[in-house]
Amino acid sequence: MTLSPIARLASVTQGYGSHRIIENLDLSVYPGVTGLLGPNGAGKTTLFRTLSTITPPWSGHVELFGQPVDGERQARRARRRIGYLPQDFGFYPAFSIADFVRYCAWLREVPAKNADSMTREALGAVGLADRAQDRMKSLSGGMLRRAGIAAAIVGAPSLLLLDEPTVGLDPAQRLDFRELIRSLALAGTAVVLSTHLVEDVGAACDTVLVLNEGRVLHSSTPLQLAELADLAAPGDNPLERGYMTVLGGHRVNGGSSS
Amino acid sequence: MNAYLIELRRSPLLTALPLLVVVDLVVLFGRSRYWIGVWPEASVAAQVVTIFLGPLLAAVSAWQAGRSSRSGMPETVLAAARPLWRIETARLAATLTLGLAAYVIGCLTAAGFSLSEAGPGFLWPSYLLLGMATLVIFASVGHLAGRWWPSAAFTPIVCALGCFISMLALPIKFNVLAGPPDQRLQPLPVALRLLFALALAVLAVTAPPLRRSDEVQMRRQKTAWHIRLVAVGSAVVSLTSLVATSAAGELRVDRPAAAVVPLCGRAEKGSPEVCVWPEHRKYLPELTLMAQRLDQSGSWLKSPQSFHEFGLRRTDLGDRGFDIAEGHVRTAAIAMADGVFAKSLGRCSPPPERERVWQAMDNIRLWLEYRSMGQDPSVSDKGLHMQGVEAAQNEATRASRASESEQRKWLAKERSYILQDSAWCTADDQI
Numbered sequence: 001m002t003l004s005p006i007a008r009l010a011s012v013t014q015g016y017g018s019h020r021i022i023e024n025l026d027l028s029v030y031p032g033v034t035g036l037l038g039p040n041g042a043g044k045t046t047l048f049r050t051l052s053t054i055t056p057p058w059s060g061h062v063e064l065f066g067q068p069v070d071g072e073r074q075a076r077r078a079r080r081r082i083g084y085l086p087q088d089f090g091f092y093p094a095f096s097i098a099d100f101v102r103y104c105a106w107l108r109e110v111p112a113k114n115a116d117s118m119t120r121e122a123l124g125a126v127g128l129a130d131r132a133q134d135r136m137k138s139l140s141g142g143m144l145r146r147a148g149i150a151a152a153i154v155g156a157p158s159l160l161l162l163d164e165p166t167v168g169l170d171p172a173q174r175l176d177f178r179e180l181i182r183s184l185a186l187a188g189t190a191v192v193l194s195t196h197l198v199e200d201v202g203a204a205c206d207t208v209l210v211l212n213e214g215r216v217l218h219s220s221t222p223l224q225l226a227e228l229a230d231l232a233a234p235g236d237n238p239l240e241r242g243y244m245t246v247l248g249g250h251r252v253n254g255g256s257s258s
Numbered sequence: 259m260n261a262y263l264i265e266l267r268r269s270p271l272l273t274a275l276p277l278l279v280v281v282d283l284v285v286l287f288g289r290s291r292y293w294i295g296v297w298p299e300a301s302v303a304a305q306v307v308t309i310f311l312g313p314l315l316a317a318v319s320a321w322q323a324g325r326s327s328r329s330g331m332p333e334t335v336l337a338a339a340r341p342l343w344r345i346e347t348a349r350l351a352a353t354l355t356l357g358l359a360a361y362v363i364g365c366l367t368a369a370g371f372s373l374s375e376a377g378p379g380f381l382w383p384s385y386l387l388l389g390m391a392t393l394v395i396f397a398s399v400g401h402l403a404g405r406w407w408p409s410a411a412f413t414p415i416v417c418a419l420g421c422f423i424s425m426l427a428l429p430i431k432f433n434v435l436a437g438p439p440d441q442r443l444q445p446l447p448v449a450l451r452l453l454f455a456l457a458l459a460v461l462a463v464t465a466p467p468l469r470r471s472d473e474v475q476m477r478r479q480k481t482a483w484h485i486r487l488v489a490v491g492s493a494v495v496s497l498t499s500l501v502a503t504s505a506a507g508e509l510r511v512d513r514p515a516a517a518v519v520p521l522c523g524r525a526e527k528g529s530p531e532v533c534v535w536p537e538h539r540k541y542l543p544e545l546t547l548m549a550q551r552l553d554q555s556g557s558w559l560k561s562p563q564s565f566h567e568f569g570l571r572r573t574d575l576g577d578r579g580f581d582i583a584e585g586h587v588r589t590a591a592i593a594m595a596d597g598v599f600a601k602s603l604g605r606c607s608p609p610p611e612r613e614r615v616w617q618a619m620d621n622i623r624l625w626l627e628y629r630s631m632g633q634d635p636s637v638s639d640k641g642l643h644m645q646g647v648e649a650a651q652n653e654a655t656r657a658s659r660a661s662e663s664e665q666r667k668w669l670a671k672e673r674s675y676i677l678q679d680s681a682w683c684t685a686d687d688q689i
Contacts, residue, residue: 079339086333086334088330088333089334090329099268102260103264107334107335107338108339
């Protein structure tokens with residue numbers, strides 16, 4: 001039996017103004033955790049904005065949950081099932097954490113009758129249940145990030161897009177976070193996770209994509225990426241070296257895919 | 259509903275609500291008190307607060323609307339399934355709810371204070387609707403400005419000042435300052451202002467966002483065509499209703515006397531009857547006493563059988579009714595004294611060079627005014643700014659403080675100046 005993708009990009013070209021950032025990209029996202037690695041400017045955030053339907057592609061096709069996204073109506077329908085934590089996620093400082101998460105649930109059109117219970121569930125999942133009434137402005141960086149994750153996962157989205165979610169989390173919180181996304185993936189959610197922390201990918205992801213200059217250089221399991229490691233490549237562990245090998249090869253080869 | 263309640267709970271206006279209510283009540287009671295017990299005046303007093311509440315609401319609305327951009331929320335909002343207009347509607351509705359709550363508290367206070375004295379009736383809805391339209395207009399303008407220019411300080415300040423100045427300077431009036439019962443608001447201009455307010459509110463939530471410099475390059479999904487249509491439609495209706503408002507004529511017009519049964523009374527049997535608009539019920543006892551005092555001013559002076567308040571007997575030749583200006587019955591004394599003078603001596607027009615005759619006419623009129631008030635002239639003239647009649651004031655004051663017999667002598671002498679030539683005075687048909 002063939003597993004159908006939650007999200008599929010076919011020949012997508014995308015950019016801002018006249019600047020092309022993603023070019024002719026083909027990508028399929030399946031249930032499980034997909035890690036997105038790449039240097040700054042590789043197009044990770046642009047890819048997230050395309051997957052979250054914020055920006056329509058210049059060309060190519062986006063398909064989410066088996067349906068093509070050709071306009072605002074289809075995009076809105078898809079957004080109900082997408083949880084998105086932007087890299088620089090905003091928040092209303094005067095809101096309590098619970099209100100912020102509930103507000104995000106409302107934005108995603110989570111049915112009102114479930115909103116409260118799902119908010120509690122999301123806050124519990126990130127360990128903020130006992131701080132639910134704290135104001136957002138009173139939170140530390142790590143707690144803000146956790147509130148952002150709660151806002152992204154509220155309502156049990158089918159596709160969860162997390163742009164650098166572990167920034168500001170301490171080691172224990174990062175372990176909890178990995179556990180959380182693994183459990184979401186087990187429940188059938190497709191999680192796409194962008195990070196510069198390769199160990200997060202190694203520990204939590206089923207698939208890893210290496211992105212550079214708007215193109216997928218490599219797609220495999222973390223183990224397979226680690227196996228590619230050139231012993232001379234910089235890095236503290238096989239996965240890091242594998243990543244650097246892929247990137248290095250791309251640079252040496254002038255952009256060819258591994 | 260969920261987001262509306264959250265916006266309501268987290269709005270800075272909720273914290274500021276007690277302050278808004280205090281401003282409301284300070285304006286209500288600090289400006290004047292004569293509105294208490296007069297329904298249209300109480301309605302206007304409750305509505306006048308929009309002069310301050312409107313700009314304040316515009317500022318807060320601008321601040322609230324710009325908060326999304328300032329807080330870095332646009333990306334989250336753009337990724338939302340909920341359409342933008344719903345998000346903006348929840349925010350504007352929360353601002354309006356709290357602004358209108360302060361307004362309604364003021365209205366209810368005005369009603370509560372008037373209830374015992376004013377008699378049948380209630381606050382006039384037209385004035386309250388006018389105030390509501392003003393608040394919605396300014397909150398909507400602030401919301402739209404805040405969405406387009408999300409500065410935390412500049413936009414709210416410009417909105418507040420702009421709204422305040424526009425209220426004073428624009429030819430289209432957003433409020434009225436007095437509500438005498440002989441006047442009423444025209445339904446059409448009020449309805450047009452309400453339409454303008456509604457269209458602006460719709461425009462404020464459906465208008466597409468302006469792209470900020472840091473967002474210029476981000477291409478977005480297009481807004482649904484029907485929302486764009488609503489935005490364009492509301493902009494057209496806003497402009498049309500604004501033009502129509504300025505073309506709709508006066509906001510306040512004469513109230514037809516035929517529409518009401520005047521409230522009439524007399525101090526005692528045989529005294530002149532005094533008729534007022536029903537809303538001026540609280541002044542009737544004092545006015546009937548004034549009429550009674552005038553009736554007793556001397557055997558040769560004739561008092562009209564009745565006195566009518568301004569507006570109750572309009573004729574093509576004008577209206578000689580008495581006026582109660584800003585709660586002062588002293589202004590009614592002027593018209594009443596003139597009525598007695600005209601009934602007794604007719605309408606007099608001596609040659610301009612006969613200054614003493616003109617002086618005598620002023621003297622008698624003022625003396626009658628003082629008589630009607632039943633107070634010492636220094637008391638009855640208090641707060642009344644009379645210019646050009648100082649000589650008459652002095653003479654009438656001196657006369658009214660004299661004994662009754664001396665007053666009679668003084669009056670006879672003054673009268674004799676006027677009666678030197680019978681051609682100077684003619685009977686007044688209107689009395």
